[in-house]
Amino acid sequence: MDDINKLAVENRELKRLVHLMQNKATRNEALLHNFFEAELLMLSCSSLAELLNYLLNDFRQHFKLCAVGLVLFDPEETAQELLDSSSITLDQSHLRLLPTQQLLREIHPENRLFYGQPDSRLKQQVFEHSPVINSCAILPLIRENCLIGSLSLGSMDPDRYNQFLSYDYLSHLSSVVAVCIENCIRRETLQRLSSIDALTKTLNRRAFNLQLMRELKRSSRTDAPFACMLVDIDHFKRINDSFGHLTGDRVLRAVAELLKELVRDTDTVARYGGEEFAILLPGCDHSDALQVAENLRQKLHAYPFETHQGTVLNLSASFGFTICEPKDIATEDMNGLMEQLIHAADQALYQSKERGRNQTHFLTLNPKSSTPLIAEADQR
Known part of the structure; x- marks a missing residue:
């Protein structure tokens, strides 16, 4: 009888250990x-x-x-x-x-x-x-x-x-x-x-074009305008010729930093080529974009840029911009509209440089024509 009781106790203990091991295995399986x-x-x-x-x-x-x-x-x-x-x-x-x-x-x-x-x-x-x-x-x-x-x-x-x-x-x-x-x-x-300009740490041209496409789609979705702006440093070649390319590089970096500092986090700043920068301003209409451009132009003109030799330079820049309205967006030809926006801003920039530099001009975008219509220029 004692042997039977002993076996029963051992059996219960064995079942308990098996149950513990099963629970542990289940927990380990769940953990894994x-x-x-x-x-x-x-x-x-x-x-x-x-x-x-x-x-x-x-x-x-x-x-x-x-x-x-x-x-x-x-x-x-x-x-x-x-x-x-x-x-x-x-x-x-x-x-x-x-x-x-x-x-x-x-x-x-x-x-x-x-x-x-x-x-x-x-x-x-x-x-x-x-x-x-x-x-x-x-x-x-x-x-x-x-x-x-x-x-x-x-x-x-x-x-x-x-x-x-x-x-x-x-x-x-x-x-x-x-x-x-x-x-x-x-x-x-x-x-x-692949998207950042190595010298200025702004977006490069390729990345800017991708962002421009995003802004077009966002504008179509949210029914809000945006501004496309080009900025060109005036007489930049003279800086390179007079003070060397190291100073030219320093100026480009400083201009890029100033532009990024003065715009919103939601805006886009890119080096579009050479001494030219491009800016996208989501949600900005004509008056907003003009105010931004004039603020940037005045701040750049007043900023003391330092040459590689320690000389202080006072630079200026020319601005041109256009506005993309939601009604302008033809979803079947986004690439064509992108080209028109850049062309319009570029022609506005050309007007600023032709009329004396250190100015801001605006051109109206005409999406039904390959050539932007020149509106009355906003010149300062």
């Missing part, structure tokens, strides 16, 4: 499934800001973590520039972009994954803004044998991460995150190189 979904989401991110926003927010909430921190090696401030230029507003309180690897080497002295209870020093390094961390996993992000970052997962549960458990899936996660970060930076950098 969640990580698989997270991996697909990260791989689908098209920008660094989108990826980091997911990691620092959605990933944290999805896996019920009290904190996620990220440290990235950013010696040339490439990542910071990409984040600054993104339309996604990212809370960077749990993100650190560093010019050296010193902190990363302190966190990962042997490039290994850490899991367990962090000491006060480690908490300060990776969870500066989240003091209540009772266990954590800190993942080294490595690409081509280079430590590029560290991803920290923090929990209030002291048993969430400990040295007695195996975390192979976290090693896999660290590799995926490192690849995704590198891919996003490379992809966005290539896109910027």
Whole structure:
């Protein structure tokens, strides 16, 4: 009888252990499934800001973590520039972009994954803004044998991460995150190189034409006008001849910076060619665009540009613009309308230069004709 009771007790204990193992297997399967979904989401991110926003927010909430921190090696401030230029507003309180690897080497002295209870020093390094961390996993992000970052997962549960458990899936996660970060930076950098003028850091002509097409479609959709404006630095050849091309380059960069500073964030500034810039002003009618052009012209004329030799130059620029009204847009020939807009602005600019430079002229767009109609010029 005792043997039967003993067997019954052992049977119940065995069933309990099997049940625990089944529950654990189910939880692990669900966890791996969640990580698989997270991996697909990260791989689908098209920008660094989108990826980091997911990691620092959605990933944290999805896996019920009290904190996620990220440290990235950013010696040339490439990542910071990409984040600054993104339309996604990212809370960077749990993100650190560093010019050296010193902190990363302190966190990962042997490039290994850490899991367990962090000491006060480690908490300060990776969870500066989240003091209540009772266990954590800190993942080294490595690409081509280079430590590029560290991803920290923090929990209030002291048993969430400990040295007695195996975390192979976290090693896999660290590799995926490192690849995704590198891919996003490379992809966005290539896109910027193909659309940004290297000297002035404004859009190049190709990117401007793409933006002009977007503005045409937006104008058709929102029933709002926009202005297309061309700006040409007066007597620029004299600057190159008198002071050299280094000064010419300095002037182009300074003009570009001033134009970008004085227009709205929603406006577009591009280097259209040589010393000529193009500007798009969404939502601006004739009077608005004229006011913008005159403000830009006066500010440029008053700005003290410095030559490479330290001499101060007072420059001027000529402006020409046209207005695209929603009624002008013929959706079946957007490319033709784009050419007409540029041609109209260019002819208005020609009027400004012909009549003495340092002026603003406006030409009416006539979408039914290949030649813009010259309206009465707004000349200052």
